[in-house]
Amino acid sequence: MAGESILIVEDERSAAEYLRLLLEEQGYRTLRAANGVEALLALESSTPSLVLSDLRMPEMDGLELVTHVKQRWPDLPVIVITADADVSLVVEAVQHGALNYLVKPAPPAAVLAAVGRALAARGSASEPARQIPELVGRSRALVEVRHLVALAARSDVHVLITGDTGTGKELVARAIHRHSILAAGPFVAHNCALVPPDLFESEFMGHRRGSFTGADRDHEGLLFRADGGVLFLDELETLPLAHQAKLLRVIDDGEVRAVGSTEVKRVSLRFLAATNREAGKMIADEELREDLYYRLRGFEIRLPRLAERREDIPLLVAHFLGPDDPGTTPEAMEALRRADWPGNVRQLRNAVVSARSAAGGAPIGVRHLSFARAPLEPAGRARADEAAIAAPGGTLREIEREAIARALRDCNRNRTRAAQRLGIDRSTLRRKIQEFGLEGEDSGDG
Numbered sequence: 001m002a003g004e005s006i007l008i009v010e011d012e013r014s015a016a017e018y019l020r021l022l023l024e025e026q027g028y029r030t031l032r033a034a035n036g037v038e039a040l041l042a043l044e045s046s047t048p049s050l051v052l053s054d055l056r057m058p059e060m061d062g063l064e065l066v067t068h069v070k071q072r073w074p075d076l077p078v079i080v081i082t083a084d085a086d087v088s089l090v091v092e093a094v095q096h097g098a099l100n101y102l103v104k105p106a107p108p109a110a111v112l113a114a115v116g117r118a119l120a121a122r123g124s125a126s127e128p129a130r131q132i133p134e135l136v137g138r139s140r141a142l143v144e145v146r147h148l149v150a151l152a153a154r155s156d157v158h159v160l161i162t163g164d165t166g167t168g169k170e171l172v173a174r175a176i177h178r179h180s181i182l183a184a185g186p187f188v189a190h191n192c193a194l195v196p197p198d199l200f201e202s203e204f205m206g207h208r209r210g211s212f213t214g215a216d217r218d219h220e221g222l223l224f225r226a227d228g229g230v231l232f233l234d235e236l237e238t239l240p241l242a243h244q245a246k247l248l249r250v251i252d253d254g255e256v257r258a259v260g261s262t263e264v265k266r267v268s269l270r271f272l273a274a275t276n277r278e279a280g281k282m283i284a285d286e287e288l289r290e291d292l293y294y295r296l297r298g299f300e301i302r303l304p305r306l307a308e309r310r311e312d313i314p315l316l317v318a319h320f321l322g323p324d325d326p327g328t329t330p331e332a333m334e335a336l337r338r339a340d341w342p343g344n345v346r347q348l349r350n351a352v353v354s355a356r357s358a359a360g361g362a363p364i365g366v367r368h369l370s371f372a373r374a375p376l377e378p379a380g381r382a383r384a385d386e387a388a389i390a391a392p393g394g395t396l397r398e399i400e401r402e403a404i405a406r407a408l409r410d411c412n413r414n415r416t417r418a419a420q421r422l423g424i425d426r427s428t429l430r431r432k433i434q435e436f437g438l439e440g441e442d443s444g445d446g
Contacts, residue, residue: 004119005029005046009039009053009065010081015104019052022108023115036060040068048076050118055082055089063096070097077118081106090157090298099181100156101298109253113268117156117182120228134175135168136319137312141304145172148301153179157298158251160236161274165428166346167303169274173232182270185229190222193238193427200243201259204250211260223256226269233273235427236296237282244289251295271296276428306341306348313337316345320352328355328364335366342400342432347423401436404429408438 006023010016011034020030031048033039035057043051051069055062062080069078080093083104090101100114132146132153152159153176161169170189177187195203202212206221222231233239239247250256251271257264273296275282282288306313313336321327328336332355341347351369358368404422411417419429433439 003027003029004049005031006115007031007033007039007042007046007048007051009033009036009051009057009062011035011054011057015054015081019111022111026112028115036062036065036068039065043069043073043076050115051076051078052115053078053080055080055093063093066093066096066098079114079118091151094151094155094157094299098155107252109255109266113254113266114156117268117270132175132179134171134178136315137309138315139304139309139312141309142312145301145303148299149175150179152176152299152301155298156181156270158271158296159273159299159301160279160293160297161272161301161303162279163274163276163303164305164342164344165276165424166341166344167305168345169276169303170232170234172301172303173230173272173274176272177230177232177270180230180270182229185269186226187230187232188222188226189232189234191234193235197240197243200240201246204243204247205256206258208258208260211258215260219258221256221258223250223267223269224258224265227267228269230270230272233271236273236275237277237287238427241286241289244292248289248292248295251292306344310337313348316348317352320349321356325356326361326363329366332364332366332369335369340400340403341423342403343423350420350423400432401438404432404436405438408433 006028008016008019008023008030010019010032016032016034020032023030031042031046033042036053037059039051039053040060042048051065053062053065057065060068062082066078066080069076074097077099078097079100079102080098081102081104082089082093093101099118102110102114132149135142135146135149149172159173159176161172163169173189174187177183190203201207202215202219202221204221204223206224207215207219209215209218250267254266254268255264256267275288277287279288279293279297279300283290283293314333317328317333317336318325336348336351343350352364355364355368359365404418407418407421408415411421415426415429415433419426422429424432
C-alpha cells in the first residue's frame with residue numbers, strides 16, 4: 001500500500017538502512033528509531049501505519065516496546081525482527097501482541113509479504129474469541145491447546161500442528177483461520193498424501209493449457225487459490241524432499257510460476273501444516289527438511305490423544321448428539337469413557353453417530369455400541385477388557401496394538417474396513433501395521 005508510513009525500530013544502522021531502502025522502493029514512507037524509547041517518542045508525534053521492530057536493543061528491547069505499543073495504540077500492528085530463530089522468543093513476542101516475526105537476514109520478499117498482509121488486514125478482525133468454541137472440552141490439555149490457538153489466531157505466523165490421526169488437526173487449523181486477521185481470505189485445505197509426485201508443480205503452482213499431455217485447460221494451483229488467506233497442508237510428512245525444497249522457496253520469496261508459463265507472480269499467504277509424526281524423528285530420518293520445519297514452526301501446537309483427555313468425552317458426546325438428543329444411558333457413557341480410542345475424537349464421533357442410528361429415538365445404551373471394539377461391547381465383555389487394560393503390562397502401546405489386531409481380525413483382514421472401524425485413514429493403519437509387526441494379521445486387501 002504505497003504511501004503508508006512505517007516506523008523502523010532498529011539499533012543497527014545497516015539493518016535499518018536495508019529496510020528503509022526496501023520499503024521506500026515500494027512507495028512506503030519510513031521513520032526510524034534506534035531503540036524502544038525513541039520509538040515511543042516518535043509515536044507521540046506521528047501516526048505510522050505499522051511498526052517494524054528489532055527485538056535485541058539497548059535501553060528498551062522489542063518485547064517491552066510491543067507491550068507499550070499495544071497498551072497505548074492497540075490497533076497499531078507490530079512486526080518484530082530477530083536474529084534469533086528461538087521459538088520461545090516468537091511465542092513471547094506474540095503473547096505481548098506482535099502480529100508476526102521475521103528472522104534476520106529477512107529476504108526482501110518475506111519482509112514485503114509480512115508488511116503487505118499486516119496492512120491489508122489492519123482493522124479487519126476484532127480480538128479473537130478466547131473460548132474458541134470449536135474446541136470442545138474442559139481438560140487441562142485442551143485448555144492449553146485453546147490458549148495456543150487464540151495466540152496463533154492473533155498473529156500472522158506460520159503454524160505446525162502435530163498429533164495423532166483423528167485428534168482434530170484440520171479443525172484447529174480452521175479455528176485459527178476463522179478467528180484471525182486473515183479470516184476474510186480463503187482457507188484452502190490440501191492433503192499432501194493425495195498428490196502423485198509428478199503432479200506436484202501442477203497442483204501447487206498451477207499449469208497453462210497445453211503445457212503437458214492432458215492439460216486441456218488452465219489450472220489455478222493451490223498457492224494462487226490460497227493467496228491472501230491460508231493454505232493448510234495436511235500429512236506434511238508425505239511430501240517428498242524435492243517438493244519440500246520447492247515449497248520452501250515459495251515461503252521465502254513468495255514467487256510462483258505456473259507450469260507452461262513464463263510469468264512469475266507473487267503470492268502472500270499463511271501456511272498451516274499438520275503431521276501425525278514426530279518432527280525430530282522425521283528430520284533425523286531425512287523425511288523432513290529441517291529448514292522447512294523451522295519456517296513452518298512459528299508456532300507448534302501439539303494436540304493430545306483422546307486417551308489423555310478422557311474427562312472431555314461426555315462433552316464431546318453431547319456436542320456430537322446435539323442439544324435436543326435424549327443422550328446416553330449412564331452405562332453407555334461409562335463404556336465410552338473407559339474405551340480406548342486409537343482413532344481419537346474422529347473415531348468417537350463415528351461411534352456416537354452410528355450408535356444414535358442404532359438406538360433410534362431412545363437413549364443410547366451399551367447394546368447400541370456393539371459394533372465397536374471390545375471395550376464398547378456388552379457390559380460383561382467391556383468389564384473383562386477394562387480389567388485387562390488395568391492389568392500390569394497393559395500399556396497404551398499394547399492396548400493400541402491389540403485394538404488394531406482385533407479390528408483386522410473382525411474385518412476379515414480387510415484394511416479399508418479396519419481403518420474405517422478404527423476411525424483412521426489407510427496410510428496411518430498401514431504405518432501402524434508395520435510399526436507393531438502385524439503384517440501377518442491381514443492380507444492387505446481393500
